[in-house]
Amino acid sequence: MTEGLELVFSGAQDPRFWRDGAISTTAVMLIVLVVLTIDSLDVIRAGGANVPAYTVINQQIGYQLDADGHTWVPTIGDEQLLFGHKYEAAEAEKAMDKAKLVIQSRNCINCHTFFGNGAYYGPDLTKSWLDPVWEKTWMPMTQSKTREDAMVKFLMHPDRYPTWGRQMPNLGLDEEEARDVVAYLKWMSSIQTNGFPAGFGHMHVQR
Numbered sequence: 070m071t072e073g074l075e076l077v078f079s080g081a082q083d084p085r086f087w088r089d090g091a092i093s094t095t096a097v098m099l100i101v102l103v104v105l106t107i108d109s110l111d112v113i114r115a116g117g118a119n120v121p122a123y124t125v126i127n128q129q130i131g132y133q134l135d136a137d138g139h140t141w142v143p144t145i146g147d148e149q150l151l152f153g154h155k156y157e158a159a160e161a162e163k164a165m166d167k168a169k170l171v172i173q174s175r176n177c178i179n180c181h182t183f184f185g186n187g188a189y190y191g192p193d194l195t196k197s198w199l200d201p202v203w204e205k206t207w208m209p210m211t212q213s214k215t216r217e218d219a220m221v222k223f224l225m226h227p228d229r230y231p232t233w234g235r236q237m238p239n240l241g242l243d244e245e246e247a248r249d250v251v252a253y254l255k256w257m258s259s260i261q262t263n264g265f266p267a268g269f270g271h272m273h274v275q276r
């Protein structure tokens with residue numbers, strides 16, 4: 070017992086013991102980091118375990134309480150085309166890439182949050198596609214027959230369609246840019262966010 074301890078202590082006095090220990094620990098943790106990164110990407114990328122593929126925009130997205138009645142979860146239903154058009158995978162991805170550039174170039178997060186990131190002047194946009202305000206207010210206001218048409222009109226001319234609350238300025242989006250943003254908002258609403266933003270379902274969505 071004592072001999073064994075002495076051996077460990079004498080080993081600990083050798084600088085090589087610490088150097089080899091540091092190198093092997095770093096190497097093992099690097100491997101763990103790579104494995105965890107690959108695993109996370111598999112879960113969070115579009116088409117991964119937790120995030121629907123971009124082509125989900127060809128389907129109906131709903132929002133309902135889960136079986137336990139605790140959390141609001143998105144539901145993916147039958148085909149419900151966006152702008153009456155079926156997006157192929159590559160086309161949907163292109164629309165998302167362009168929408169992200171529009172969102173960055175106009176600095177939407179200066180006023181809005183996406184998944185909670187950004188500013189709180191305007192509403193969080195994570196579930197905006199599911200917001201009944203489109204049917205209730207902006208469809209009649211913009212004289213549109215579909216939610217997506219109302220969204221495009223609003224995004225192109227928010228100054229023309231003000232509600233009772235704060236106003237969004239006109240950010241000069243052309244029609245194609247607005248359509249891509251609507252596609253992005255539809256896709257985003259299909260992501261399981263564990264009920265985020267809190268209270269959205271209770272406040273707006275009928276059970």
Ligand code: HEC
Pocket residue numbers: 171172175176177178179180181190191192194196197198200202224230231232233234235236237238240250
């Ligand atoms: C200067 C602040 C500001 C900026 C920048 C801004 N918005 Fe807004 N946005 C608002 C406000 C305020 C509202 C609420 C308008 C209302 O309810 O009448 C709003 C409303 C919206 C809505 C409706 C949300 C809902 O469900 O009620 C959408 C969608 C939206 N904005 C998208 C965008 C996008 C996309 C961008 C960037 C291209 C953007 N906004 C940039 C202030 C802003």
